[in-house]
Amino acid sequence: MEDFEPKIVAFLCNWCAYAGADLAGVSRLQYPSNMRTVRVMCSGRVDPVFIVKAFKEGCDGALVSG
């Protein structure tokens, strides 16, 4: 279990968290690379069904951030 790398689907709002993630990259902050980002125009766009679908497709965790 030591080298288990989880797959995490991240729904990021274009204007908030996505820009934050972008800035984190530009300012070269270190953070884990387990996130698979889905950029949405608003975190309100994320339907709970998307999250269930993500789990169905075999992700280990999900993050909704806005």
Add this chain to the structure above:
Amino acid sequence: MTRKLLDIAGIGADRLHLAWVSSAEAQRFAEIATNVTESVKSQGKFDASGFAMELDAAEMTLNGEILRWFVGKEHTITSKGDVYGRKWDKEKFEEMLDSVLEREYQKNLIYCAIKAGNTSVREISKRTGLELMRISYLLADMEKASTVAFKGMTDRKPEFAAL
């Protein structure tokens, strides 16, 4: 609400994280990314094939009109009251939402179990882990909504079909 549903389905609410980050908070985003990864890592791998029926039921529940209607009415019901003029406070509403969520999920789980070929109450109970009484109660409800139908008796056991 989705986190509650994940808990009811046995997937665990802790697999879903919600966080608010503004565009200027790169540091905060990096922290959240680290925390979420650590948390999911500690929970181990998620086996989607073992939860296929639970995930189907969860999706049906979230897609269902009852829950969508209920959630959409939250503000009106808690601030103005319902159509009978009764006032509901936030806790009472949450309580109601929890029970609706659980009932709808269990109904959909039963539906999926019948679809998968578990046609008697005992088989459904074995497959879903729900109590026999609860299943009978929900089946009666589902019959009224014509999502399931009574098919007949086999070995003195009532059999059901999913419509």
